[in-house]
Amino acid sequence: MGSIRVGSGHLDRLLADSTSAHRVPYQRAFAELADTHRGRSAAEIVPLLRRAADQALLAFTHGDLVEQAEAISAGRRYVLRVTVT
Numbered sequence: 353m354g355s356i357r358v359g360s361g362h363l364d365r366l367l368a369d370s371t372s373a374h375r376v377p378y379q380r381a382f383a384e385l386a387d388t389h390r391g392r393s394a395a396e397i398v399p400l401l402r403r404a405a406d407q408a409l410l411a412f413t414h415g416d417l418v419e420q421a422e423a424i425s426a427g428r429r430y431v432l433r434v435t436v437t
Contacts, residue, residue, distance in 0.1 A: 354416035355433040365408040366434065378408040382420065382430075390427045397421035 358366050368379045381404035389397050398414075398421045405412045412420075423430035 353431040353433060354412070354419055355435065356410060356412060356416070357435045357437050358410070360436050362409070363436065365410055376404070376407055378404055378410055381408070382424075386424045386427075389424050392425060394418060394421035394425045397424050 356366070363369070364377060366378050368377045368383075382401070385397060385400055385404070389400070398417050401412070401417045401420055405417065420430050422428075
């Protein structure tokens with residue numbers, strides 16, 4: 353399980369919300385990668401997750417991205433603990 357801290361005014365960077373002005377929330381990018389990259393290597397997925405995190409202005413650790421990529425590769429559920437500050 354990963355964890356991230358997000359300011360209350362920036363939840364739209366993480367969570368998909370139809371009223372958000374943020375272009376591509378991380379949740380949407382993650383879901384799209386989960387749909388299209390199951391079975392591919394985690395090493396191939398990590399840079400795509402990094403790009404999505406950078407575009408969403410989220411600071412995931414490399415370890416969190418590796419865990420997420422491994423979950424996508426294996427088709428497993430990934431749990432993320434979000435702390436709103």
